[in-house]
Amino acid sequence: MALLGDRESRLLIDGKLVSGGGGTFPTVNPATEEVLGVAADADAADMDGAIGAARKAFDETDWSTNVELRVRSIRQLQQAMRDHLEELRELAIAEVGAPRMLTSMAQLEGPIEDLSFCADTAESYQWTTDLGIAAPMGIKTHRTIAREAVGVVGAITPWNFPNQINLAKLGPALAAGNTIVLKPAPDTPWSAAVLGQLILDHTDIPAGVVNIVTSSDHAVGALLSKDPRVDMVSFTGSTNTGRAVMADGAATLTKVFLELGGKSAFLVLDDADLAGACSMSAFTASMHAGQGCAITTRLVVPRARYDEAVEAAAGTMAGLKPGDPNDGGTICGPVISALQRDRIQGYLDSAIAEGGTFACGGGRPADRDTGFFVEPTVIAGLDNNAKVAREEIFGPVLTVIAHDGDDDAVRIANDSPFGLSGTVFSPDEERAAGVAARLRVGTVNVNGGVWYSADMPFGGYKQSGIGREMGLAGFEEYLETKVIATATN
Numbered sequence: 503m504a505l506l507g508d509r510e511s512r513l514l515i516d517g518k519l520v521s522g523g524g525g526t527f528p529t530v531n532p533a534t535e536e537v538l539g540v541a542a543d544a545d546a547a548d549m550d551g552a553i554g555a556a557r558k559a560f561d562e563t564d565w566s567t568n569v570e571l572r573v574r575s576i577r578q579l580q581q582a583m584r585d586h587l588e589e590l591r592e593l594a595i596a597e598v599g600a601p602r603m604l605t606s607m608a609q610l611e612g613p614i615e616d617l618s619f620c621a622d623t624a625e626s627y628q629w630t631t632d633l634g635i636a637a638p639m640g641i642k643t644h645r646t647i648a649r650e651a652v653g654v655v656g657a658i659t660p661w662n663f664p665n666q667i668n669l670a671k672l673g674p675a676l677a678a679g680n681t682i683v684l685k686p687a688p689d690t691p692w693s694a695a696v697l698g699q700l701i702l703d704h705t706d707i708p709a710g711v712v713n714i715v716t717s718s719d720h721a722v723g724a725l726l727s728k729d730p731r732v733d734m735v736s737f738t739g740s741t742n743t744g745r746a747v748m749a750d751g752a753a754t755l756t757k758v759f760l761e762l763g764g765k766s767a768f769l770v771l772d773d774a775d776l777a778g779a780c781s782m783s784a785f786t787a788s789m790h791a792g793q794g795c796a797i798t799t800r801l802v803v804p805r806a807r808y809d810e811a812v813e814a815a816a817g818t819m820a821g822l823k824p825g826d827p828n829d830g831g832t833i834c835g836p837v838i839s840a841l842q843r844d845r846i847q848g849y850l851d852s853a854i855a856e857g858g859t860f861a862c863g864g865g866r867p868a869d870r871d872t873g874f875f876v877e878p879t880v881i882a883g884l885d886n887n888a889k890v891a892r893e894e895i896f897g898p899v900l901t902v903i904a905h906d907g908d909d910d911a912v913r914i915a916n917d918s919p920f921g922l923s924g925t926v927f928s929p930d931e932e933r934a935a936g937v938a939a940r941l942r943v944g945t946v947n948v949n950g951g952v953w954y955s956a957d958m959p960f961g962g963y964k965q966s967g968i969g970r971e972m973g974l975a976g977f978e979e980y981l982e983t984k985v986i987a988t989a990t991n
């Protein structure tokens with residue numbers, strides 16, 4: 503069956519594909535501004551039904567205790583996605599504006615294959631630990647620790663890597679035995695809605711275990727954090743929205759797991775290959791038009807070689823023209839919407855207002871009057887106090903900042919409200935490792951090492967989040983711990 507053949511997606515609630523109480527809303531191709539089709543627009547009543555279905559499935563089916571069913575179901579979903587890979591690829595290119603070459607990595611194929619880690623972990627996990635007999639307070643007791651599902655998970659996701667983020671929540675949450683309501687971003691409803699179709703047609707996942715609620719209204723997602731039937735909210739998005747989720751969840755003390763924004767630093771030490779490192783930094787900052795939370799958007803270089811660094815970064819970025827994401831050679835596609843494009847332009851204007859200059863780029867490309875494109879831009883002449891150095895831009899924009907040695911480089915990197923990721927370049931591995939150890943961030947790339955992998959936990963320090971996604975730590979976020987103490991003779 504062709505996915506989205508009728509160019510209209512539905513909600514998945516309690517095992518049925520249904521229309522939304524709010525009618526429909528369009529999903530738009532950010533490279534062409536064409537309307538691709540429509541998605542069901544859920545209202546508060548739909549969300550209420552989805553939460554009720556997830557609660558009932560958790561409380562009344564054996565999903566949370568039937569590991570074999572869960573493992574089989576996750577593998578079925580994975581296989582269904584593999585079988586529909588090319589349709590999903592075209593969808594990611596059209597709806598997300600994802601450059602085709604990135605769909606073979608974290609934008610699509612990576613997360614599909616990462617589902618194996620979730621199924622394997624559920625299969626091999628030690629769900630109970632026998633601590634044996636002891637006599638605390640003089641009472642002979644047999645102690646067991648059980649790990650079990652948290653319950654109903656509300657998953658709220660952004661638009662930049664929808665497949666990766668939807669699956670990095672669905673996979674471990676389901677493997678751990680939870681039921682879910684997934685509320686994707688309004689900009690990428692189809693990437694989530696197709697999962698509903700695949701789950702219904704190709705898996706044994708019982709009705710109500712997965713519910714997918716697309717909506718144009720952010721307030722519909724906010725209901726998840728306030729509803730006492732939801733045990734945990736797993737959120738990925740901006741830091742400000744994360745704060746709102748946490749505040750909303752406070753009333754019911756709902757467990758919140760937050761993957762938020764970043765303003766990560768790329769540190770080039772004074773013994774590094776400056777041109778090579780700066781070129782890599784510029785390339786990374788341009789990928790998917792800079793719409794990655796962990797992208798290193800502050801390039802921190804030795805002061806004595808500042809101009810050389812700016813030139814190397816700008817030389818690379820100027821060659822990465824924003825292009826059609828369909829084209830296999832495109833690195834920098836469009837940003838997701840006119841709103842994002844205008845937001846980025848606001849940051850570029852602020853850089854000039856604060857005394858910065860553009861070493862390349864600086865606005866919309868002259869040769870593209872349709873599509874939400876922004877030129878890869880290198881900003882020079884500012885320090886770490888500039889607005890563009892402190893706030894997340896979420897566009898292909900790199901700010902080059904001078905440092906006065908390793909201590910100063912570390913100080914600059916850590917002088918940020920965020921703490922998501924970082925990069926260190928130096929041929930002296932011991933020196934680079936020493937600098938990496940001092941960074942207050944969740945992931946560090948040293949000399950081009952790759953931290954993204956199904957078995958590696960990902961997440962942030964400080965205002966970049968609470969908790970870890972992926973890896974064993976990511977799986978265990980979705981578990982509670984129960985101790986059973988049985989008096990014995």
Ligand code: NAD
Nearest residue numbers: 659660661686687720723724739740743746761762763795
């Ligand atoms: P966003 O915060 O605007 O929206 C994210 C999701 O939250 C969307 O589904 C939106 O509908 C929903 N939402 C909005 N208001 C809400 C509320 N009050 N309560 C509950 N849900 C609400 O983020 P975005 O613009 O879609 O995505 C970009 C942001 O996501 C960037 O800040 C980026 O750094 C971050 N991000 C972080 C990670 C990570 O793992 N740390 C990964 C990807 C993206």
